[in-house]
Amino acid sequence: xxxxxxxxxxxxxxxxxxxxxxxxxxxxxxxxxxxxxxxxxxxxxxxxxxxxxxxxxxxxxxxxxxxxxxxxxxxxxxxxxxxxxxxxxxxxxxxxxxxxxxxxxxxxxxxxxxxxxxxxxxxxxxxxxxxxxxxxxxxxxxxxxxxxxxxxxxxxxxxxxxxxxxxxxxxxxxxxxxxxxxxxxxxxxxxxxxxxxxxxxxxxxxxxxxxxxxxxxxxxxxxxxxxxxxxxxxxxxxxxxxxxxxxxxxxxxxxxxxxxxxxxxxx
Amino acid sequence: xxxxxxxxxxxxxxxxxxxxxxxxxxxxxxxxxxxxxxxxxxxxxxxxxxxxxxxxxxxxxxxxxxxxxxxxxxxxxxxxxxxxxxxxxxxxxxxxxxxxxxxxxxxxxxxxxxxxxxxxxxxxxxxxxxxxxxxxxxxxxxxxxxxxxxxxxxxxxxxxxxxxxxxxxxxxxxxxxxxxxxxxxxxxxxxxxxxxxxxxxxxxxxxxxxxxxxxxxxxxxxxxxxxxxxxxxxxxxxxxxxxxxxxxxxxxxxxxxxxxxxxxxxxxxxxxxxxxxxxxxxxxxxxxxxxxxxxxxxxxxxxxxxxxxxxxxxxxxxxxxxxxxxxxxxxxxxxxxxxxxxxxxxxxxxxxxxxxxxxxxxxxxxxxxxxxxxxxxxxxxxxxxxxxxxxxxxxxxxxxxxxxxxxxxxxxxxx
Ligand code: HEM
Numbered sequence: 001x002x003x004x005x006x007x008x009x010x011x012x013x014x015x016x017x018x019x020x021x022x023x024x025x026x027x028x029x030x031x032x033x034x035x036x037x038x039x040x041x042x043x044x045x046x047x048x049x050x051x052x053x054x055x056x057x058x059x060x061x062x063x064x065x066x067x068x069x070x071x072x073x074x075x076x077x078x079x080x081x082x083x084x085x086x087x088x089x090x091x092x093x094x095x096x097x098x099x100x101x102x103x104x105x106x107x108x109x110x111x112x113x114x115x116x117x118x119x120x121x122x123x124x125x126x127x128x129x130x131x132x133x134x135x136x137x138x139x140x141x142x143x144x145x146x147x148x149x150x151x152x153x154x155x156x157x158x159x160x161x162x163x164x165x166x167x168x169x170x171x172x173x174x175x176x177x178x179x180x181x182x183x184x185x186x187x188x189x190x191x192x193x194x195x196x197x198x199x200x201x202x203x204x205x206x207x208x209x210x211x212x213x214x215x216x217x218x219x220x221x222x223x224x225x226x227x228x229x230x231x232x233x234x235x236x237x238x239x240x241x242x243x244x245x246x247x248x249x250x251x252x253x254x255x256x257x258x259x260x261x262x263x264x265x266x267x
Numbered sequence: 268x269x270x271x272x273x274x275x276x277x278x279x280x281x282x283x284x285x286x287x288x289x290x291x292x293x294x295x296x297x298x299x300x301x302x303x304x305x306x307x308x309x310x311x312x313x314x315x316x317x318x319x320x321x322x323x324x325x326x327x328x329x330x331x332x333x334x335x336x337x338x339x340x341x342x343x344x345x346x347x348x349x350x351x352x353x354x355x356x357x358x359x360x361x362x363x364x365x366x367x368x369x370x371x372x373x374x375x376x377x378x379x380x381x382x383x384x385x386x387x388x389x390x391x392x393x394x395x396x397x398x399x400x401x402x403x404x405x406x407x408x409x410x411x412x413x414x415x416x417x418x419x420x421x422x423x424x425x426x427x428x429x430x431x432x433x434x435x436x437x438x439x440x441x442x443x444x445x446x447x448x449x450x451x452x453x454x455x456x457x458x459x460x461x462x463x464x465x466x467x468x469x470x471x472x473x474x475x476x477x478x479x480x481x482x483x484x485x486x487x488x489x490x491x492x493x494x495x496x497x498x499x500x501x502x503x504x505x506x507x508x509x510x511x512x513x514x515x516x517x518x519x520x521x522x523x524x525x526x527x528x529x530x531x532x533x534x535x536x537x538x539x540x541x542x543x544x545x546x547x548x549x550x551x552x553x554x555x556x557x558x559x560x561x562x563x564x565x566x567x568x569x570x571x572x573x574x575x576x577x578x579x580x581x582x583x584x585x586x587x588x589x590x591x592x593x594x595x596x597x598x599x600x601x602x603x604x605x606x607x608x609x610x611x612x613x614x615x616x617x618x619x620x621x622x623x624x625x626x627x628x629x630x631x632x633x634x635x636x637x638x639x640x641x642x643x644x645x646x647x648x649x650x651x652x653x654x655x656x657x658x659x660x661x662x663x664x665x666x667x668x669x670x671x672x673x674x675x676x677x678x679x680x681x682x
Contacts, residue, residue, distance in 0.1 A: 122617040179672035197649040207368040214361040225350040
């Protein structure tokens with residue numbers, strides 16, 4: 001078992017998951033179909049797990065040295081986080097999102113076979129690397145979703161038919177996303193300590209990640225104590241998302257960019 | 268908290284202080300801090316070290332506790348334990364950090380930035396003062412919730428106490444943090460390290476480097492544009508790793524790798540494996556032009572600090588080159604020698620530091636010009652006595668985050 005078998009395994013998993021996603025979409029109309037979707041997801045996941053284990057045994061080391069191998073781990077763990085979140089919060093689109101992302105990572109590996117061997121520098125070869133990136137990926141997705149909900153809230157209140165349920169959905173998403181964001185920050189700190197001997201250096205990317213975190217912290221506290229000031233809450237949520245976007249894409253364009261160590265992390 | 272309050276006409280500074288007063292106080296702190304920056308003569312960062320930081324910590328905790336216990340009816344403490352004070356301090360800390368995220372933290376061309384200390388925010392008085400208010404709020408509400416302990420406060424305490432511990436230990440701990448770097452050459456014991464200011468520090472133990480090892484990835488094959496000398500992007504694909512037997516395609520060329528030697532030397536027209544310092548990798552390739560079906564054979568090499576590289580011109584426009592191999596892993600096989608005559612063997616590697624007598628020893632770097640023939644290993648030694656406290660805080664926050672994910676928030680739950 002090596003990467004040579006990946007196209008076969010990858011296609012099987014991809015097909016299972018895509019059909020599963022179709023069933024999931026149908027389940028919005030017919031709830032019973034969701035079972036089939038879940039069955040397909042789990043079967044696909046089991047196949048993926050089999051591939052990872054066999055690859056690991058074959059390589060005789062944890063497959064964590066190349067970008068391709070790293071993506072394989074993303075594809076393995078995303079559905080897991082998706083399932084846990086689904087079991088707890090019953091957001092179906094969320095499960096779909098995590099499976100979709102995982103499929104995308106498998107597809108990237110399939111389309112760029114030569115990147116299996118793309119090299120990973122020593123500092124990135126850490127057991128913290130994957131959890132760190134993964135929880136961030138997840139947290140950004142959830143927080144982005146909370147902003148979409150906020151936009152809906154704005155629109156509704158403009159139309160004079162604002163429903164408080166909208167904001168409650170945003171709240172829940174912020175809590176989930178914020179929890180993952182906290183984990184991302186802390187895993188990053190623990191990893192930096194292992195790799196370089198300091199947990200926090202105020203590197204530009206770290207600064208903006210911290211700002212994002214603080215932005216959502218303001219939202220959480222504001223919401224908790226001014227339950228009826230929905231407009232202000234929506235505004236804070238929108239501003240926090242702007243900071244998140246700067247952190248995600250914008251840091252490279254700021255005057256501070258050339259002092260960042262994070263510019264190589266293009267997953 | 269009451270939204271109803273909002274509707275009642277209330278004068279500034281009348282009970283209870285709200286957002287306006289909170290931001291007033293916050294900006295007051297920041298402006299005071301900036302004045303201190305401009306007028307204070309000392310340009311050194313403010314740090315306190317053992318034992319004063321321990322005194323400070325104990326004193327601060329006692330003070331917070333007493334304030335809460337005996338003065339919680341005063342205006343000031345009531346304000347500090349309520350949400351407006353917290354939100355304003357969170358917002359203003361965010362504001363100060365945002366300055367750090369925009370203005371590069373180095374000496375600036377702009378005198379205003381230098382004078383106000385906006386290029387060293389982490390040690391700027393304005394930042395320290397507002398952070399102090401932030402910590403005081405956090406500390407007081409933590410005490411409040413701990414004293415009225417309920418299981419439903421569990422997540423709250425994990426998050427707030429965890430953050431408090433992490434921050435306070437991180438801030439106070441910088442004074443005791445020691446970070447030394449030490450160069451050790453193969454076969455020569457060394458116990459003299461240098462600190463961040465370039466001062467020599469004598470260690471009570473020595474390092475002896477038995478072997479410095481680098482694991483490299485295979486070099487990569489790239490196509491270079493003969494005119495510009497830069498790597499030509501092969502339709503956005505990555506560079507290919509050189510491996511015996513592989514065939515790669517660039518435009519209308521089929522490049523087959525017949526042979527690959529990680530260490531080799533040139534003998535006449537070909538390369539042979541050799542094992543000496545500075546012997547570069549090389550490969551024998553066959554290049555087939557699929558348009559004309561003509562095949563050419565050649566040897567290419569990435570060269571090293573001792574030998575020149577060798578590329579192969581496949582057409583008027585392009586040459587095939589071999590890139591310098593990238594490092595996969597580097598490690599030092601070392602002995603730690605103590606004064607008592609003990610000898611401890613270990614292997615240091617990136618991401619795998621070694622703990623010894625309160626020091627954490629990291630593999631930092633090596634002689635990059637020599638690459639895998641480096642006989643120098645640069646180690647870093649870090650002593651951080653406050654680490655257990657910081658880790659306690661971090662793990663409390665991790666637990667708090669998981670709690671938060673699982674429980675959700677009370678606003679949605681109540682309904
Ligand atoms: C890890 C970061 C933090 C998280 C996850 C967090 C979360 C929360 C939550 C969920 C609540 C409402 C919980 C409840 O009422 O049981 C709360 C309350 C509160 N938080 Fe935070 N918070 C954090 C940091 C902070 C900071 C940095 C401050 C102050 C500078 C702060 C000040 C407060 C205050 C004053 C309350 C109200 C407490 C009360 O009225 O008893 N929090 N926080």
